Amino acid sequence: MENHSDSDVLSPSNSTNQIQQDFGSNSGQAIAQMIGGMAIGQLTVYLSQVRTELETSQPPANKLGANPYQGLLAFRETDGDRFFGRDKQIEQLWQRFRELHDNESAVRVLPIYGPSGSGKSSLARAGLIPKLGANPLLGRNQARLVVLIPGSHPLEALAAMLARMATNDPTPVSKTREFAQALTQQNIHQEYDGLRRIAALLPDSLIVLVDQFEEVYTLCKDKAERDAFVGNLLCAAANLSKRVSVILTLRSDFLGETQQHPRLNKLFSDQGFLVPIMQPEDLEAAIVRPAAQAGYPLNSAVVQLLIEQTQGREALPLLQFTLTRIWEGLPNIDPAETLKNLGGVGGALAEEAQRLYENLNKEEQAIARRIFLALVELEEGKKSTRRRAALSELIADEKEAANVRDIIKSFALPEVRFLATFFDEQSGEMIEVAHEAMIRNWGQLQEWLNECQENLRKKRKIEQAAEEWADFGKSKEYVLQGRSLRDAREFMQAQKDYRETALSSLAKEFVMASLRKQRGDFLKIVGLFISFPFIGTLIFNIIITAHWQFLYRAGEILNKQDCNPNYELQFLLRYMRLVGKNNLQRRNFCGEILTGADFRDANLSDSNLQKASLGNANFQGAYLIETDLQNSFLVEANLRASILKKAKLQNANLLGADLSNSILEGADFQNTNLNQANLSGSDLSGANLSGANLSGTALKDANLTDTDLRYTKGLTKEQLSYAMVLCRAKLPNNVVINSFIKEKIDKDCTN
Secondary structure (H helix, E strand, O other), X not given: OOOOOOOOOOEOOEOHHHHHHHHHOOOHHHHHHHOOOEEEOOEEEEEOOEEOHHHHOOOOOEOOXXXXXXXXXXXXXXXXXXXXXXXXXXXXXXXXXXXXXXXXXXXXXXXXXXXXXXXXXXXXHHHHHHHHHHOOOOOOOOEEEEEEOOOOOHHHHHHHHHHHHHHOOOOOHHHHHHHHHHHHOEOOOOOEOHHHHHHOOOOOEEEEEEOOOOHHHHOOOOHHHHHHXXXXXXXXXXXXXXXXXXXXXXXXXXHHHHHHOXXXXXXHHHHOEEOOOOOHHHHHHHHHHHHHHOOOOOOHHHHXXXXXXXXXXXXHHHHHHHHHHHHHHOOOOOHHHHHHHHOOOOHHHHHHHHHHHHOOOHHHHHHHHHHHHHOEEOOOOOOOEEOOEEHHHHOOOHHHHHHHHHHHHHHHOOOOOOEEEEEEOOOEEEEEEOOHHHHHHOHHHHHHHHHHHHHHHHHHHHXXXXXXXXXXXXXXXXXXXXXXXXXXXXXXXXXXXXXXXXXXXXXXXXXXHHHHHHHHHHHHHHHHHHHOHHHHHXXXXXXXXXXXXXXXXXXXXXXXXXXXXXXXHHHHHHHHHHOOOOEOOOOEOOOXXXXXXXXXXXXXXXXXXXXXXXXXXXXXXXXXXXXEOOOOEOOOOEOOOOEOOOOEOOOOEOOOOEOOOOEOOOOEOOOOXXXXXXXXXXXXXXXXXXXXXXXXXXXXXXXOOOOEOOOOEOOOHHHHHHOOEOOOOEOOOOOOOOXXXXXXXXXXXXO
């Protein structure tokens, strides 16, 4: 571990003395107040996001006074006095944080992870931070703590926070640019040490709390920025000066993503803190103590009912939301009656969200749909996560600006808080879904998301074809035609106004190029007929005759009863594709030699392709439902986004084949060679891979629910750790299941 001098300059354009003067001239508390921070004991806390007036306002008080419960919003740094039920975990975290500081060789990174709804953000921000403020580490009486939410540009967000502390300016453009440059540079040891060098100039030690760390992987699309951000955190936290400590909160279903950064992944493994499910006594404290503190204890029967409905579930936000509703009914409505009317823990959220939505007119409902979909990060085959959006992004037309604001306000009012609003110095007014419990539990939103997932599948199909077109120099040979072109054109028009499913610029260019090619071909034919009417008529008759002869001959071959190859078929299939005859259901291709054949978007369901030679064939987007591919040769075949439900692939050779994002539900891969094949993002639920060769097979984000993986060859625990779902998968005995995979299997089965 290198221990560099703290006198290193940040950049040639700015001396250390000047930057030190920037930091030293500021009173921590004064700066903090300017940029949304506050004093928490001996800590000066700086927030990257400042709550808006709407968010900081309290739910309506009843006769008993202010509502003591939080609803869907996470507890924050100032909520420590009403954050109950986590005393044991707070103490454990503080002890672990102290141990990291006492250990001279430790990397001072404290990862806190747990499922969505487990309360990890609240534990860190309303539990650990106040504890650190009240009980500073030995020799560290004063410290500055930055609470950072990464967003799509985590490095820029970090630079902005550091610049604000340095300049006492809420929008320090030039200083942010300077610090961002420092954070992106590597030293002679190939380390990102910008944060270490900047922190060395602070008068106090620095704690960086990165909340919702999964956004580094879900929202930040720039790998270089992601690597630099993680690199800066690790380098600063490892420095022997102990000037910087790092706390991370991460959704546990994103643990696999940390493998992109092996050092970070090891820290999660070695010193991570898994937030446990709250025990009955902890839940009781979280339910009872806020009400008792407010002067109106809840009766024990209701408390017990709430515990029973919450225990063992990742439902803490739902519990808090239910409690806000119970409090609102007091003292006139009995809590048990309120709970019954709500449909129990969780029912309140869905019912209230639906009520608000149904109170909107049709135009407003369309806007609400667009708003909520814009606040969800959708990726095909992956779990939906929330995303933040600037208010300006949600306003499609200035004419509807007032409507958009009113709808956001109705879903963000203190009594519901389904949406959270805050102000970001760089992006202005921002909106986000208050908690992912909203995404999981509101049926209407789930319905919209399911629609979007289907459109995402269609979008990906078009974009993969566009990428292939670009790879071949945008050749006219690779444009869309026939039904595929019609579908793509209709999709492009229908989805143009939807952020999550609108086609990329390359895909739009691809569709337009396909349309131009189609028009050009048509005009050539018309021109021929106009120029040479008699010849045109003759040619037309010849073409029509040949057309039917070709189709008849193809039908003869594909209805054969044997398994012998026919060398005419490759040409006939090309012709059938040219004229849009892609329906090849229930046909016999047994034993055919069709190397490199183009079956894109074709329907081959129930067809017999046994023993067929299909190396490098293109089945992208094809329908192969219950198709028989036993003993077929599919080396390096392209089966991306194809549908192979219940397909028979026993003993097939799929070496290096691409089956990414395909539907392989119930498919039979017994003894199949899938060496180096790509099954990323595919749905293999219920598939039989017993005896298959999975050496080097990519299983990232694959759904392996109920999949039979017994007796597979070459399968490793590393491959399994990348899979999205492993519920009830039958695993081979030779694969050692570590705690991470065991936890993943158990969690997948509870979702």
